Amino acid sequence: PCSSHDASPISENRENKHVHGVSEKIVGVLGGGQLGRMLCQAASQLAIKVMILDPSKNCSASALSYGHMVDSFDDSATVEEFAKRCGVLTVEIEHVDVDTLEKLEKQGVDCQPKASTIRIIQDKYMQKVHFSQHGIPLPEFMEISDIEGARKAGELFGYPLMIKSKRLAYDGRGNAVANNQDELSSAVTALGGFSRGLYIEKWAPFVKELAVIVARGRDGSMVCYPVVETIHRDNICHIVKAPADVPWKINKLATDVAQKAVGSLEGAGVFAVELFLTEDSQILLNEVAPRPHNSGHQTIECCYTSQFEQHLRAVVGLPLGDPSMRTPASIMYNILGEDDGEAGFKLAHRLIARALCIPGASVHWYDKPEMRKQRKMGHITLVGQSMGVLEQRLQCILSEQSHQVH
Numbered sequence: 491p492c493s494s495h496d497a498s499p500i501s502e503n504r505e506n507k508h509v510h511g512v513s514e515k516i517v518g519v520l521g522g523g524q525l526g527r528m529l530c531q532a533a534s535q536l537a538i539k540v541m542i543l544d545p546s547k548n549c550s551a552s553a554l555s556y557g558h559m560v561d562s563f564d565d566s567a568t569v570e571e572f573a574k575r576c577g578v579l580t581v582e583i584e585h586v587d588v589d590t591l592e593k594l595e596k597q598g599v600d601c602q603p604k605a606s607t608i609r610i611i612q613d614k615y616m617q618k619v620h621f622s623q624h625g626i627p628l629p630e631f632m633e634i635s636d637i638e639g640a641r642k643a644g645e646l647f648g649y650p651l652m653i654k655s656k657r658l659a660y661d662g663r664g665n666a667v668a669n670n671q672d673e674l675s676s677a678v679t680a681l682g683g684f685s686r687g688l689y690i691e692k693w694a695p696f697v698k699e700l701a702v703i704v705a706r707g708r709d710g711s712m713v714c715y716p717v718v719e720t721i722h723r724d725n726i727c728h729i730v731k732a733p734a735d736v737p738w739k740i741n742k743l744a745t746d747v748a749q750k751a752v753g754s755l756e757g758a759g760v761f762a763v764e765l766f767l768t769e770d771s772q773i774l775l776n777e778v779a780p781r782p783h784n785s786g787h788q789t790i791e792c793c794y795t796s797q798f799e800q801h802l803r804a805v806v807g808l809p810l811g812d813p814s815m816r817t818p819a820s821i822m823y824n825i826l827g828e829d830d831g832e833a834g835f836k837l838a839h840r841l842i843a844r845a846l847c848i849p850g851a852s853v854h855w856y857d858k859p860e861m862r863k864q865r866k867m868g869h870i871t872l873v874g875q876s877m878g879v880l881e882q883r884l885q886c887i888l889s890e891q892s893h894q895v896h
């Protein structure tokens with residue numbers, strides 16, 4: 491084994507001598523961003539070996555992984571080569587080469603969740619069709635391939651409406667709002683045109699956004715995390731509050747919808763279900779992520795089993811852990827780049843310096859090599875006795891950012 495990431499396509503940080511661990515399976519993760527990094531952190535406690543496939547030598551997960559293959563997770567030969575070194579394959583991003591995963595599964599490679607799940611989820615339109623066929627409540631939607639189709643959707647759904655790119659969407663990059671018929675063509679252009687593959691969703695008049703993380707073990711057993719409220723800003727997850735402040739009935743409905751949605755997908759792992767709560771107390775599904783998710787970062791501090799440990803337990807076949815909260819309340823705040831480069835680092839470091847002085851606050855810094863505006867660079871989790879106290883503490887952390895209005 492070599493310690494340098496330059497010397498070989500895979501650098502293994504340890505010799506594979508020990509065979510008496512909690513699990514002998516090497517977990518191969520496609521993608522090495524912050525989710526991969528936090529999987530590695532959870533893995534270290536159980537001495538589970540996590541191997542990362544990511545094209546960036548300095549990706550977030552690299553330094554904490556058992557091994558890092560510096561190459562594309564969207565290239566067939568590479569994924570095949572990577573799979574040979576792992577006992578089970580999983581993902582921290584759904585935009586991977588799913589044809590290869592399907593081919594590998596046929597050859598006996600263990601993928602968790604299943605390639606069929608990744609295929610459905612990586613195309614948001616296919617995902618919507620799938621869930622509507624399974625009786626999951628959703629905002630109405632319609633595929634569009636030209637401006638005529640977009641106008642028809644406008645007549646049917648009214649305005650504003652949401653135009654979404656079917657593929658490669660994250661953090662709202664892939665969404666555009668049209669407030670009236672005249673804005674349709676500029677919204678389509680902003681998304682890269684019809685050739686990118688677009689569909690339209692009826693506006694969901696939500697009063698809150700909620701999320702539920704559902705974990706499924708290899709034996710099919712399922713557990714659900716407490717319902718949380720997610721607050722987005724510019725389409726990017728900004729704050730997560732756990733537990734969500736909703737009536738018992740809504741809590742139950744959200745959990746039921748999430749469990750039913752995940753029940754329609756195959757394979758083990760954690761799944762995050764994003765939901766809209768509407769004015770008339772309906773729950774509509776927004777989308778599902780087949781992996782750990784931003785709406786579950788607080789589980790590291792506020793639940794008995796974090797979503798990351800849970801995902802590892804699920805994919806290697808260990809018993810699922812207790813998802814319930816061990817603190818009465820928690821708030822997660824995403825540290826987004828406020829500026830590019832050094833200026834952005836300075837602002838983030840000032841925020842972190844304040845957070846480090848706050849009781850019950852845990853700072854997570856993803857160690858990404860590049861700072862960019864709106865990029866997820868880290869997060870802060872606050873835990874404590876009541877949401878009111880935590881909100882005040884968060885204000886203390888944010889208060890010196892004079893240009894931010896909260």
Ligand code: ATP
Pocket residue numbers: 629652654659660661662663664665691692693694695699722725726727764776777
């Ligand atoms: P993620 O980073 O969660 O993967 P994404 O790029 O896939 O984000 P969506 O989850 O589709 O984007 O949408 C981002 C946000 O935009 C939602 O959380 C919600 O605030 C808003 N949004 C999405 N769809 C609708 C809709 N139909 N009506 C109203 N708001 C919507």
Ligand code: MG
Pocket residue numbers: 659660661777
């Ligand atoms: Mg998404």
Ligand code: MG
Pocket residue numbers: 764776777
């Ligand atoms: Mg989303």
